[in-house]
Each structure stands twice: as C-alpha cells, then as structure tokens.
Amino acid sequence: MIEQSIPYRRLSHLRISGGRLDKPEQVVKQLGAMQAQDYHQTLWAIGLRMKSSTLADIERSIEDRKIILTWPMRGTIHFVPPEDVRWMLKLSAARTLAQDNRRLEQLELNQKIIEQSKQIMYDALRGDKRISRPLLMDLLEEAGISTKNQRGYHLLWYIAQSGLICMGPREGKQQTFVLLDEWAPGAKELSMSEALAKLTEKYFTSHGPATVQDFAWWAGITLTDARKGVEAVRARLVSGKLNNQEYWEGEHSETGSTDAESTVYLLPGYDEHLLGYKDRSAVLKAEYSNHIIPGGNGVFMPTLIIDGQVAGTWKRTIKSKGIDIEFNLFESHEDREENILQTAQRYCEFIGLPLGSTKMDKKRPK
Numbered sequence: 001m002i003e004q005s006i007p008y009r010r011l012s013h014l015r016i017s018g019g020r021l022d023k024p025e026q027v028v029k030q031l032g033a034m035q036a037q038d039y040h041q042t043l044w045a046i047g048l049r050m051k052s053s054t055l056a057d058i059e060r061s062i063e064d065r066k067i068i069l070t071w072p073m074r075g076t077i078h079f080v081p082p083e084d085v086r087w088m089l090k091l092s093a094a095r096t097l098a099q100d101n102r103r104l105e106q107l108e109l110n111q112k113i114i115e116q117s118k119q120i121m122y123d124a125l126r127g128d129k130r131i132s133r134p135l136l137m138d139l140l141e142e143a144g145i146s147t148k149n150q151r152g153y154h155l156l157w158y159i160a161q162s163g164l165i166c167m168g169p170r171e172g173k174q175q176t177f178v179l180l181d182e183w184a185p186g187a188k189e190l191s192m193s194e195a196l197a198k199l200t201e202k203y204f205t206s207h208g209p210a211t212v213q214d215f216a217w218w219a220g221i222t223l224t225d226a227r228k229g230v231e232a233v234r235a236r237l238v239s240g241k242l243n244n245q246e247y248w249e250g251e252h253s254e255t256g257s258t259d260a261e262s263t264v265y266l267l268p269g270y271d272e273h274l275l276g277y278k279d280r281s282a283v284l285k286a287e288y289s290n291h292i293i294p295g296g297n298g299v300f301m302p303t304l305i306i307d308g309q310v311a312g313t314w315k316r317t318i319k320s321k322g323i324d325i326e327f328n329l330f331e332s333h334e335d336r337e338e339n340i341l342q343t344a345q346r347y348c349e350f351i352g353l354p355l356g357s358t359k360m361d362k363k364r365p366k
Contacts, residue, residue, distance in 0.1 A: 006209050006247070006282045007308030013206055013249065014272055015049040016265055016305075022051060024061035025081065032202035033078040033088065035275045036069060039170070041268035041302065042079060047350045048267070055351055062169050068184055069167035071160050074220035077167075082184035086163065087195040092220045093161035100158065107151050109158075117145060117155050118164055125165065125179045132174040193232070196221075200229030201250065204237055207276045208249025215248075217278035264339035265305040266314060266347050274300060274310070284310045288330050304329070304343075306336055316347075322356030323348050332362045 011017035036042040047053040072088040168178035216226035304312040312329040348355040
C-alpha cells in the first residue's frame, strides 16, 4: 500500500468515485453509519453515492423506515440501517451516557426527571404517532419539566441514546420524533463482542484504508476495544504499513468501476470522507484545515475534491429559479473547471433546480 493510493482507495470504498448504489438504504448499509447533524447536507451525502437520485428519493426512504436517524455514536446524529440501530446504541451510546453525569448536573437533570420524561414521550408517541420537537417540548413544560437552556434538547438526546425514541420524517422544517420499537421493529440484538466485531468489519470495509485510531474515534469506543475488534475480524481484513503506521481495509472491499468522466467531486459538509477519520492528513493538507473546519469548532464546510485531495470549499445559494454556487479553490485548477461545473450540475439535478450563476475564487488562502 503506497501513500498515494490511500485517498483513491477511500474514495472508492466510500462509494464516491465508483460502485454507486441504487437505493438510499444500500448506501447507509454500505457505510455502516453516516454523520448527519446537518440534515440537508446528509441527504446529498447519500444521493451522491447513488447511480441516480433526487432529494425526494432520500426523504421517501426515511418515511418508509428504511433508514433511521438517531444518536448512535459519539453523541452525534447519524443515519443507520434500522436492523442495526439497537446493537449500535448498545455498543457506543452506553459509554457516552456514562460520561454524561457532569452535563446532567450542569442542567440540573437527574434520573427521576429523565424517567418522567421518558414516560411522557412514550405515552404521547405510542400507537405509531410522530410528534414534532416543539410539541414534545410543550408536553414536558406542561408536566412541569423545564426545557430551557438546552435542557429539552439534552433530554431528547439522552432518551434517544437510551433506545426509547429516534427521529422520524420531517414535517415542513420541523423534525419529528417516534418510538424506536415501532419505527424499527426488526432491529437485531447482538452481544457486545458480536456488535464490536460487526462494526469493526463494517468500518474497515467501507472506510479503509484506515488505522485503529481512526476506527476508535469514529465509533466512539476506547482504543483497547478498537484493537479487540480488529483482532476479532483480522482474518477478513488486510493491512499495510506506511511510516510505521498500520492501515487496515476489508479483504473483499467492493469498489466497482470508477467514474470515467471525472476525478472531481462535490461533497457536503460533515461527509464521511473527512468525518470518518481521526487523522485526515491523507486527504487534507494542514495549511488548508482551518478553511474546512473554521476555528476548529466542529463545523465542517462542504468540500471540493480534486484528484483525491480536498482542493477547496463551495457554497450554495438556493433561489426560486435556480441554485447559485460559489467555489473557493485553494489553488488554480483551470484545467478542471469543466469537471467542477459538471459536479455542480449533478448536485442541482439532485435538488431539482437548474444551476444558476457560478463563481470561482482561485486565490490561495492565507
């Protein structure tokens, strides 16, 4: 395994550069879990990995309960396959909740309030109902449970990771919540060792080449457990060393044929291409990092990928007659401008609006 091949192999295994899939649920299952705290960005993260897709296709899969939106890892929202949601929560979320005591104290929340809130939500949602976040907050307030100062959001976050609720389809701009048992009745239960082995294989098959440290960060587990996971599935992984660091990937990682037309890709913010790794240096130069994660505050900008590397950012402005897109290139890529416009056109087709004006800022960031 040589250094130059890592970015291209990742693009392929992540189904960005080839081997695109037919259905949204196939994409989520292939990647194991997809970071999703920016709802609309993540719809494109799924869509760009499909042979043909529209925004409505992804939202229909949510409505049809074929992909689940909840907080399974690192206390962060992800799309996950419904059959895997239970064991993922058991494996990763339990550790997150165990570390939450200080935050509960800060918000003046305790287990009595949490259990009372669970009962209120269960009574309101049972029978396959879905209720928007503001209305759930109203129900808690009516019961004398304050939702101010992030208390309400934290209760939703905590109770979702406990496995009672998950997010349902949106109603307009509002996120709804549903009972997880009703939304994913076929969710599998696995032992901790089985869950760890399955998640390990899923990660390295879809995200490899990657390190054990990358996996531990992505899964929100300890480095010790990550190493146990690798040992459990070692026979189904292959490895190679670079600069004394061991990289792993699935023995039979499927890639499919790569795109013939382009090595330029328009990725959303928070895409697994960056969020899937603790060490992002293989695809993102250090001098550009602050332009992708401004101030290091956890907000990831949408990225432009050229020849396997993060080559800039992009920003959309949706108007009634079309979508204007501005590109900020870190270096001049005049020979790729046509490819860049092709990727922009594909994004606009996904949204269902024509491409409007485009602007390319070719100034190297300072």
